[in-house]
Every structure is written in structure tokens, then in C-alpha cells.
Amino acid sequence: xxxxxxxxxxxxxxxxxxxxxxxxxxxxxxxVMHTVNAEGPLSRAAVASRIGxxxxxxxxxxxxxxxxxxxxxLGPERPGRVGRPGSALALSGRGPAGIGAEVGVDHLxxxxxxxxxxxxxxxxxxxxxxxxxxxxxxxxxxxxxxxVVTEAEREGLWPAGLAxxxxxxxxRDARTVIRAPNLDWHDTDxxxxxxxxxxxxxDLPLTVDNEAxxxxxxxxxxxxxxxxxxxHVSAEIGIGAAVVVDGRLLRGTRGFAGELGHVPVRPEGPAxxxxxxxxxxxxxxxxxxxxxxxxxxxxxxxGLLAERAAEGDKDVRxxxxxxxxxxxxxxxxAVNLLDPETVVLGGALAGLAPWLLPSLExxxxxxxxxxxxxxxVSRLGPEGPLLGAAHSVVRGVLDDPAAVSGRQ
Amino acid sequence: xxxxxxxxxxxxxxxxxxxxxxxxxxxxxxxVMHTVNAEGPLSRAAVASRIGxxxxxxxxxxxxxxxxxxxxxLGPERPGRVGRPGSALALSGRGPAGIGAEVGVDHLxxxxxxxxxxxxxxxxxxxxxxxxxxxxxxxxxxxxxxxVVTEAEREGLWPAGLAxxxxxxxxRDARTVIRAPNLDWHDTDxxxxxxxxxxxxxDLPLTVDNEAxxxxxxxxxxxxxxxxxxxHVSAEIGIGAAVVVDGRLLRGTRGFAGELGHVPVRPEGPAxxxxxxxxxxxxxxxxxxxxxxxxxxxxxxxGLLAERAAEGDKDVRxxxxxxxxxxxxxxxxAVNLLDPETVVLGGALAGLAPWLLPSLExxxxxxxxxxxxxxxVSRLGPEGPLLGAAHSVVRGVLDDPAAVSGRQ
Numbered sequence: 001x002x003x004x005x006x007x008x009x010x011x012x013x014x015x016x017x018x019x020x021x022x023x024x025x026x027x028x029x030x031x032v033m034h035t036v037n038a039e040g041p042l043s044r045a046a047v048a049s050r051i052g053x054x055x056x057x058x059x060x061x062x063x064x065x066x067x068x069x070x071x072x073x074l075g076p077e078r079p080g081r082v083g084r085p086g087s088a089l090a091l092s093g094r095g096p097a098g099i100g101a102e103v104g105v106d107h108l109x110x111x112x113x114x115x116x117x118x119x120x121x122x123x124x125x126x127x128x129x130x131x132x133x134x135x136x137x138x139x140x141x142x143x144x145x146x147x148v149v150t151e152a153e154r155e156g157l158w159p160a161g162l163a164x165x166x167x168x169x170x171x172r173d174a175r176t177v178i179r180a181p182n183l184d185w186h187d188t189d190x191x192x193x194x195x196x197x198x199x200x201x202x203d204l205p206l207t208v209d210n211e212a213x214x215x216x217x218x219x220x221x222x223x224x225x226x227x228x229x230x231x232h233v234s235a236e237i238g239i240g241a242a243v244v245v246d247g248r249l250l251r252g253t254r255g256f257a258g259e260l261g262h263v264p265v266r267p268e269g270p271a272x273x274x275x276x277x278x279x280x281x282x283x284x285x286x287x288x289x290x291x292x293x294x295x296x297x298x299x300x301x302x303g304l305l306a307e308r309a310a311e312g313d314k315d316v317r318x319x320x321x322x323x324x325x326x327x328x329x330x331x332x333x334a335v336n337l338l339d340p341e342t343v344v345l346g347g348a349l350a351g352l353a354p355w356l357l358p359s360l361e362x363x364x365x366x367x368x369x370x371x372x373x374x375x376x377v378s379r380l381g382p383e384g385p386l387l388g389a390a391h392s393v394v395r396g397v398l399d400d401p402a403a404v405s406g407r408q
Numbered sequence: 409x410x411x412x413x414x415x416x417x418x419x420x421x422x423x424x425x426x427x428x429x430x431x432x433x434x435x436x437x438x439x440v441m442h443t444v445n446a447e448g449p450l451s452r453a454a455v456a457s458r459i460g461x462x463x464x465x466x467x468x469x470x471x472x473x474x475x476x477x478x479x480x481x482l483g484p485e486r487p488g489r490v491g492r493p494g495s496a497l498a499l500s501g502r503g504p505a506g507i508g509a510e511v512g513v514d515h516l517x518x519x520x521x522x523x524x525x526x527x528x529x530x531x532x533x534x535x536x537x538x539x540x541x542x543x544x545x546x547x548x549x550x551x552x553x554x555x556v557v558t559e560a561e562r563e564g565l566w567p568a569g570l571a572x573x574x575x576x577x578x579x580r581d582a583r584t585v586i587r588a589p590n591l592d593w594h595d596t597d598x599x600x601x602x603x604x605x606x607x608x609x610x611d612l613p614l615t616v617d618n619e620a621x622x623x624x625x626x627x628x629x630x631x632x633x634x635x636x637x638x639x640h641v642s643a644e645i646g647i648g649a650a651v652v653v654d655g656r657l658l659r660g661t662r663g664f665a666g667e668l669g670h671v672p673v674r675p676e677g678p679a680x681x682x683x684x685x686x687x688x689x690x691x692x693x694x695x696x697x698x699x700x701x702x703x704x705x706x707x708x709x710x711g712l713l714a715e716r717a718a719e720g721d722k723d724v725r726x727x728x729x730x731x732x733x734x735x736x737x738x739x740x741x742a743v744n745l746l747d748p749e750t751v752v753l754g755g756a757l758a759g760l761a762p763w764l765l766p767s768l769e770x771x772x773x774x775x776x777x778x779x780x781x782x783x784x785v786s787r788l789g790p791e792g793p794l795l796g797a798a799h800s801v802v803r804g805v806l807d808d809p810a811a812v813s814g815r816q
Binding site for chain 2: 179227243251252256257258259260262264274276329330332336340341368
């Protein structure tokens with residue numbers, strides 16, 4: 001039994017550890033962590049039988065993980081049984097934490113998630129970031145991160161990494177925002193801004209990614225019965241998608257995959273900032289929907305749309321029907337190309353789903369053959385990107401616990 | 409050094425052999441075959457150094473492959489060098505052969521490809537299959553397969569498997585054609601038809617797949633400098649695509665991925681047989697182009713279009729410009745979703761590329777941001793699906809030589 005980690009836990013980013021004895025040990029540490037994560041609390045014997053190693057080998061691994069503060073021993077379990085009682089193992093609630101951050105167009109948010117997946121600290125600042133230079137925005141975000149880290153440390157946690165979700169295209173270096181049109185940022189190196197003059201927290205590993213990608217990963221990791229092949233569509237101001245194939249995020253050659261917002265819906269339609277015409281965002285983006293509904297732009301408009309639609313406002317309902325139709329046309333193309341098991345509506349779209357879905361599903365059904373495609377609504381909604389960011393750090397710890405075990 | 413096969417040779421279908429001693433031996437046999445395929449002729453010592461096994465271990469593996477007729481010893485090499493001269497190893501030109509077959513709308517074709525990648529036998533029957541029941545078509549195909557197998561056997565080859573390319577959706581059982589609209593076939597089990605009453609050649613393994621998929625795989629395996637992330641667009645009567653991500657074909661949940669022909673281009677456009685409106689096939693499919701060019705449908709029409717376009721026929725050129733525009737709109741959506749490194753035009757489109765490309769590239773450039781996407785033309789052209797089918801069998805032998813070594 002030496003199945004590599006990324007086979008045993010195919011939802012992980014697939015970091016491949018080297019095939020040396022050291023690599024084997026690190027993989028086995030990860031297998032213990034993932035087993036306890038999936039099925040814990042478990043005794044050492046139960047872990048050993050799950051992963052096919054000897055009890056002795058597992059005990060050595062577990063001792064190392066307990067010493068590193070990644071596993072907790074909960075004390076004797078099932079005392080009625082014969083033999084020395086096994087101590088149940090659980091992921092630590094006081095060990096490393098994933099720090100997730102989100103640069104939204106209308107808000108900033110940061111949270112800390114422990115290895116058990118619980119949000120343990122949280123900070124939000126409302127207010128538009130549209131058109132603001134990146135420096136003051138990132139300075140505010142840094143302050144929120146410090147606040148959340150301090151709060152997490154008070155609970156006995158220590159930050160294992162910081163992942164930042166942004167509404168734009170991110171280079172494959174996972175630091176540089178190439179283009180975030182709704183912030184008006186271009187070639188912005190968040191790495192320097194976040195770790196430059198006043199290093200945030202020493203050598204805290206940093207990952208920057210598109211918010212739609214983190215939203216899709218959150219759905220994969222935290223969704224209720226989400227399959228391993230799906231298309232996750234989300235919206236804040238723009239519209240993005242995450243393509244998940246066989247439990248992995250499809251990133252594309254430049255890291256730009258999932259730009260559903262610029263799929264042409266009506267090729268001779270209104271001009272789009274991207275240079276094209278009739279892109280999906282021109283029909284289903286927040287600005288287009290507000291315009292069609294006769295609602296002034298501003299903060300909190302998605303909530304207002306949902307409120308008015310629920311009250312029966314005809315203009316709002318018509319605008320959302322139109323957005324649903326455009327989404328259905330663009331998704332027909334995506335479904336024909338990718339043949340996903342389901343389409344999941346997340347982000348701001350989740351809250352508007354009751355009024356988007358009928359027209360969306362009508363287009364999808366009449367334009368695609370075969371059995372109707374399931375369209376589901378994410379229960380994470382607008383929380384997806386932030387949670388996905390924090391959980392990506394936690395998954396990184398489960399995938400390679402040895403990499404953080406000396407760091408706290 | 410125990411990297412699993414699908415890591416060392418990521419272009420293979422990724423069959424994963426079990427992690428037992430037997431599995432290890434089979435993987436090592438495959439590594440020898442792939443190494444000789446990629447770099448041969450090579451001495452045993454050179455193979456050993458390439459794959460990081462001892463000379464003795466490699467000799468045992470090589471002896472087994474030579475005995476099975478999969479490797480040839482070409483005789484002493486470089487006699488001027490010190491020490492016992494090594495015998496150069498090459499893939500056998502008399503061993504197993506991949507039998508590829510294609511059910512086209514206007515033709516049937518079969519070929520045999522040896523382990524060295526050479527086409528050694530070939531048979532074609534022109535004539536429309538549109539609307540014909542599947543039984544007589546498959547009976548004719550079977551006759552062609554027998555003819556090619558006989559010819560290959562005369563050259564000392566033996567068939568290792570049969571792969572059939574069809575212009576339609578194939579179930580994941582790799583036997584059943586769910587829907588081939590241009591043949592008017594529905595739920596047609598080619599497995600039974602090909603191996604039923606008169607078994608073709610004993611237990612010859614059979615794989616049926618969409619012609620666009622085999623075309624894309626041919627491009628991956630045989631293309632000149634084709635990257636590992638690309639979108640392969642092909643056409644016969646319909647239009648299909650193969651999505652290749654990181655050297656692997658993206659098949660989709662039901663095996664239906666790549667249905668580019670039914671991506672909506674103008675959502676209120678002409679009705680399509682698929683139930684949608686304004687699908688790409690309504691603008692760039694063979695029938696639509698012939699209609700726009702004022703040319704009667706019939707056999708060999710793609711050649712006729714190319715001829716007339718080359719002569720400067722204005723109607724034909726305008727029709728091809730329109731098809732290129734529609735392709736550019738549909739590909740904009742695909743590029744935005746998948747971010748491939750290149751788009752490759754194959755199949756019948758390759759021969760029409762000079763007149764399709766200008767308008768196609770114009771749409772793609774003005775509708776997508778960032779550096780212009782490379783659009784290239786496959787040098788395999790209409791041969792792609794047939795060659796891809798035959799080579800898929802050959803790749804299968806390279807991936808697991810032990811599976812066939814007892815079969816001839």
C-alpha cells in the first residue's frame with residue numbers, strides 16, 4: 001500500500017511529494033491527517049487499519065503529529081473493551097489555522113479557520129474599493145489580517161498561511177493580480193504589498209487566487225453532496241466560473257480559465273470593457289441587471305434586488321429573468337464543451353436563484369440534449385470565496401503536515 | 409525511482425497499474441517500451457541509465473519484451489567502443505499492430521499501425537452512410553477490418569486491438585453510439601455488431617470513441633510541437649472539439665465533452681436538430697457552408713469548396729468567411745472558459761483554413777484580451793481520427809506491454 005497522496009485524496013491540490021524515504025514519511029503523515037479528518041475521532045489502531053500500515057508505524061507518525069500540535073489525543077475511548085484502551089485522535093483545535101482574506105469590490109473580509117474547519121476569528125470592513133489604488137486597500141486588508149491573527153492566537157492557534165481571493169485574473173505566480181477591472185487594478189503584486197515593508201507575520205506563505213476559483217474549491221470541499229465534476233458560477237460585480245474536473249480545478253495555461261463573464265451571448269450586443277461585444281456580463285453582471293431593473297448602482301444592491309423580487313417588483317423580476325436567460329445561453333456553451341455533472345450557482349447569484357433559475361433552466365433544457373442538467377444552488381453563497389481561501393491553507397496542512405510542523 | 413507510469417509518460421491514458429510487485433514489473437516493462445519509443449534505438453545500458461534501474465534488471469525486462477516480439481535487437485552498435493558491444497534495441501516492426509477504423513458520413517476507412525508508428529496496411533470505401541442502418545455499414549466495416557488484418561499479418565504483424573472512430577456521442581462503455589445525428593444512429597451497440605455473430609478476430613479488444621476525440625489525441629501524439637493544453641476543432645459534416653488539458657483528453661461526466669458544434673453563436677438564429685437555435689453548426693457545419701456558398705450537397709464537397717475558394721469564387725469565399733466568424737465567436741467562449749495554449753484546426757477544417765482563419769482570428773482577437781491566441785492548422789487534417797484510433801491501440805501496448813505479450 002503505497003498509493004501516492006494525490007490518489008488517496010484526490011480533492012487535494014495534488015502536491016506530489018518525492019519518492020524518497022523522506023517523501024514516504026511525509027506522505028504517510030498526510031494520510032494519517034486526512035484519515036482523521038475524514039473519519040475522526042479514531043484510535044491509532046483504527047487509523048492503522050484504514051491506511052494499511054502497522055500499528056507501530058502509525059504510532060510513530062501520530063506521536064510526531066501530536067508533538068507538532070496537529071493532532072489531539074482526546075483520552076481513552078470505549079473503556080468497556082478488552083485490552084489497553086485506545087486514545088481517540090482528532091485534528092487539533094489549537095494548532096495551525098488557515099487565514100483567508102477577500103478583496104471584494106464592496107468589502108474586505110478576513111477569517112481564520114482551524115484544522116477542524118471551524119471559523120474561529122473573523123473581521124469585515126464594508127465600503128467600496130472600486131477605483132481605489134491598491135496600496136491603501138491592501139494596507140486596510142493587512143490591518144484586518146493582523147486583527148484576525150491576534151484573535152486566533154488568543155485562542156491558541158497560529159497562522160499556517162494566508163490565501164487572498166481577488167475579483168480578477170491572477171498570474172500563475174499566485175501573487176500578481178494581472179487585471180481586476182472592477183477594482184481597476186492592473187499588474188498589482190500583492191506579494192510585495194502584503195509582505196513588503198512591514199512583513200505581516202514573518203514568512204507566512206501567501207497565495208493569491210481568483211475569487212471564483214476559491215468559490216469553486218469551497219464548493220468542492222464543503223458543499224453538500226457536490227460531485228467531483230462541476231461548473232461553479234459565481235458573481236459579485238463581474239461573473240466568474242470555476243471548472244472542476246475529477247476533483248481538480250482547471251486553471252488553464254495562463255491561469256485564466258473560467259472567464260464565463262466574457263463568453264459571447266449575443267455577438268452583436270453591447271460593447272464590453274473586455275473589447276468584445278454582447279458578453280454575458282452585459283446581460284447578467286450586477287450593473288446590467290441594476291440598469292435593466294431601473295435601480296441605481298451602489299452598495300448592497302444584490303440584497304436590495306432580492307428584497308424587491310421577493311416583494312413582487314415586476315421590473316426587478318423581469319431583469320432577473322433576462323439575466324437568467326443570458327446565463328442559460330452561456331451555460332449551454334459551457335455544458336456542451338465540458339459535460340459537467342452539475343452546474344452550481346454560488347456567490348451573489350445564490351441569493352437571487354429563485355428568480356434566475358426558471359429562465360436559466362429553460363434555456364439549458366431546450367438547448368442541450370439528453371437528460372436535463374442539474375442546476376443547484378450553493379449553500380455557501382457569498383461566503384464561498386473567503387471560506388475557500390482559508391480552507392485552501394488548511395488543506396495544504398493536511399496534504400503536507402511535515403511542512404508546517406516545525407513552524408509554529 | 410518508482411514514479412508511476414502515468415507520471416513518467418503523461419500523454420498516456422493514465423491506466424494505473426496496481427502497486428504490487430507484479431504491478432511494478434509491468435510498469436517497468438512499460439517504461440522500457442516508452443523509453444525506446446521516445447529515444448530509440450538504444451542499448452540496454454542506455455535504457456538502464458534513462459530509467460534509473462540496474463543494467464541487470466533492464467536486461468531481464470528487455471529479454472521478456474524481445475521474447476514477446478515487442479522489441480527488436482538490431483545487432484551490435486558502435487563496434488569501435490571499448491567493452492562488449494551493446495545491441496541496439498528498437499520497437500518491433502513485426503509485433504503487435506493497432507487497428508484503427510473510421511465510420512465517416514461519406515466513407516469507411518481502416519488502417520494498421522505498427523509499434524513504430526508506421527501505417528502498414530490500409531483500406532477505404534467511399535460512399536455515403538447517411539441514413540443507412542448500422543448493420544450493413546458495420547458489416548462493410550468488418551470486411552475492411554478483415555482485409556487490413558490479413559494484409560498486416562502477411563507482414564508479420566498481429567492485431568493488438570481495434571479502435572473505431574464515429575461521428576457521434578459515445579457512451580462511457582466505449583462501445584455504444586448514443587447518438588450520431590449525421591448517420592441517424594441512436595443507441596447503437598457497435599460491440600455486438602463488430603464482435604457478435606462472426607467474431608472479428610477472437611477476443612480483439614474493442615474501443616469506440618468520438619472522431620473528434622481521436623483527432624485530438626492524434627494531434628497530441630503526432631502533432632508537430634503541439635503543446636499539452638489545447639483545443640482541437642475538427643469537422644466532417646458536424647463540428648466537434650477535443651479538449652486536451654495537461655496532456656489528457658477531457659471527456660466529461662457522460663463522455664460528451666467537446667460538443668463545440670452546439671455552442672450557441674446567435675441564440676435567436678436558425679433552429680438546429682439538437683433542439684437549440686443558432687448553434688455553431690448552423691453557420692460553420694458543412695451543410696450550412698454549402699448552402700451559403702450556393703453549392704449542392706454531395707460527396708467530396710469539402711474538396712470542391714477548397715478548389716473554388718482557391719480559384720477566387722466570391723460566393724464560396726464569403727461563405728467560408730462567415731463560417732470563420734462563427735467559429736471565432738464560439739471559440740471565444742471556449743478560450744475564455746478553458747484558457748488553452750493553442751487552438752488547432754483539424755479534420756476537414758484544416759483544408760479550408762486559408763479562407764476560415766482571417767475572420768476566425770479577427771473575432772478571437774477582438775473578443776479576448778491579452779496576447780493573441782495561437783490558432784494553428786493540423787498537418788494530419790482529415791487523417792487525424794483514423795490515425796488517432798490506430799495509435800490509441802499502440803499507446804495501450806506501450807502503456808502495458810505485459811497485457812498483450814502472451815496474446816499473439
